[in-house]
Amino acid sequence: MLKNLPLNVALVLALVIGLLVPAGLSGWHQLNSHRDVMTRELNKFHEQTAETLAIGIRDPMWHFLPEWGAEFVSSIMLDERIVEVFAEDTANDFVFLHKKIPQRIANGLVLTIQKPVIFENNPIGMVRVAITTHQLETALKEEQTRLVFVVILQLGVGLLILLPLMYFKVLNPIQLLICQSQKLAQKQLEQPFVWNRTDELGTLGKSFESTRQALATLFQENEQKAQELGDALEELKGAQKQLVESEKMASLGGLVAGVAHEIKTPVGNAFTAVTTLREKTKEITELFEQNKIKRSDFKEFLQDTDEGAKMAQTNIEQAAELIKNFKQVAVDQTSEAKRRFNLKTYLEEEVILSVKPQLKHTPQVSLEVLCKEDIELESYPGAFLQIITNFVSNSLMHAFSEGQVGHIVIEAYVKNNTAILVYRDNGRGMPPEVLEKIFEPFFTTNRMGGGTGLGMHIIYNLVHQKLGGKIECKSEVGKGVEFVVSIKLPV
Ligand SMILES: Nc1ncnc2c1ncn2[C@@H]1O[C@H](COP(=O)(O)OP(=O)(O)O)[C@@H](O)[C@H]1O
Ligand SMILES: [Mg+2]
Incomplete structure (x- = not known):
């Protein structure tokens, strides 16, 4: 009390x-x-x-x-x-x-x-x-x-003397001190605090004034520093942008060089085949003009032509496939608009329908979609389709050996406000050195079989750039693969 x-x-x-x-x-x-x-x-x-x-x-x-x-x-x-x-x-x-x-x-x-x-x-x-x-x-x-x-x-008499004394010497200055300390707390630092008295409260008041000055200077310095920091940040952002740009240019350059390199082989092969074909044609033409052509020569010529043409065709097809895939690498080319869709319905209806033709030739491979809850997304459904199509064609190309009973599972759920799409197959899986490189453009373990090494790279770009998400891959030899795509949902 x-x-x-x-x-x-x-x-x-x-x-x-x-x-x-x-x-x-x-x-x-x-x-x-x-x-x-x-x-x-x-x-x-x-x-x-x-x-x-x-x-x-x-x-x-x-x-x-x-x-x-x-x-x-x-x-x-x-x-x-x-x-x-x-x-x-x-x-x-x-x-x-x-x-x-x-x-x-x-x-x-x-x-x-x-x-x-x-x-x-x-x-x-x-x-x-x-x-x-x-x-x-x-x-x-x-x-x-x-x-x-x-x-x-x-x-x-005592009260008469003491009350005014107390008011002028103690209460009034204390009131003033309270007022000034409130001003300090509210950062009102423009007006100086004037104190003419020399007693203890006067000293306190003067130290308030020193505090005000110190704070004013501090705030000014802070403001200046904040300005400097803002400028530095701006500069840094510019530098970062430049860096990203040059990184993009570098990776584009790498990509172009890669494409040139990749295309050189099939085009070179086709060229060799066509050159050989022309030489053979020239030889047979000469024989024909000299009327020296024999039935066996012509038969041989027909065989060579067929082989050469086949070789040219395969190589040109491979080059065409490369170019087709390469076009997909530039993700932004797909001009699909963002829209609201239900991931469960989309996976269960459209995706299964689109993937079916791929699975037609491999009846021993089954595909299952597990999606318990309705997941509403504001995104690009076409990108999801493209990602899953690439996953499936990789499973069919790399995972299962001839006649193996394969199983593919596509799962979708929401956890911690993040939509998660899991793709799994029970194929041969991959060793760590492959796992490490799968997202790199042109990395393939099946060049002979027509692999371009762009499928996973396209998936990576779609997840990161188009969907703004992340992709992770887990796999061991003999244990199949598991790809986890996670996309943060808006709060
Ligand atoms: N489901 C899978 N099972 C085993 N290996 C896979 C699977 N998917 C991808 N890979 C490996 O990743 C590599 C890169 O895949 P990708 O970029 O699609 O190129 P490509 O399919 O043209 O070889 C493949 O060559 C393969 O070694
Ligand atoms: Mg592929």
Whole structure:
């Protein structure tokens, strides 16, 4: 509770308690000692009065003259504290004098003293004096009122001095400090904080000003640095773009060189075949013109022509296949528009339908599509078809040996907001050195059988560039292959 007390309330409370407690205690002590002194004085007066009376009444009592005594008693009774005077002639058992003023008792207590009256060493009577403490009480009460008044005055003057002092010296500057620290927190650093005072709070305020300056400089520097960083980033992006471009150019160059190299062999072979064919034709023409042609020569010629033409045809076909595949490498050539489609339906209907002709000649190979859930994609279905067609033709070309019972599985599901397409066959698989290179253009293990080495490269480009996904391949010799294509779905 004390923690949550506002500063001004706490200070006023401290002042009030700090003034009231000592003033109250000292007042109480002062009042007590005053009461002691006054009581002692009153007792002394009482004693003396009784003594004076005992002595003063002695002669009138001895001579039995009450009127003498009455005068004396009247003079004693002038003092307002005396309430009653009583004198008795004990020898004759006779009330010698008695005077009483009861209204003098008022609010006080009544104290009584009795003394013997001695004449020539013989007691002849006694006197009694009663006094009231009324005056003493009144005096003490006045004293008390005065003390209370002094304490209140002290408190008032103290507060009157302290409150403005506290306001100007503490509360107001603290308010200002709070305001300035809020400005610092809100990064309002333009206006300087002006502090003219030299006390502790002034020092604190000035250190706020130093903080403001330091922060302003820091922010300025930061802004400058951010600007520089932004520029650097921009430059870096430019450099990266350039790098990507030159990398593209390099890979294009490599590709072109590869194509030239790949095409050189079949074209060269075809050329050789055609050249040989022409030479043979020339030979037979000469024989024909000289009329030397024999039946066996012509038969041989026909055989050579057939072989040469066949060889030229195979090689030209291979070159044509290369060019066809090579055209696919440039993925962007397929001008299909992006559209929304259901992957499950697409795989189960269109893909199976398109792949069927490929499988027609291999009835021992079966294909299965496993897709439990509906997967909605905003993408290029044609690219999926192209990818799967290439996978299937690779399985048919590389995976299964003659007559082997093959099984191909295409699976699709969604995991961690990613669409995953898995292609699996149970063929011969591949060794690590093949696995390592399968995505490289022109890498093939079946050049003799007409492989171009572009199928996997096309798949890679389609997945990465067209679909914005990733492709992974797992395979071991004898354990088939597994390709995993993953495409992040929009959140
Ligand atoms: N399903 C598969 N099983 C075994 N090997 C495969 C399979 N798919 C691809 N390969 C290997 O990857 C190589 C590259 O494939 P690809 O780029 O399509 O070229 P190509 O089919 O013209 O040989 C193939 O030559 C083959 O060695
Ligand atoms: Mg292939």
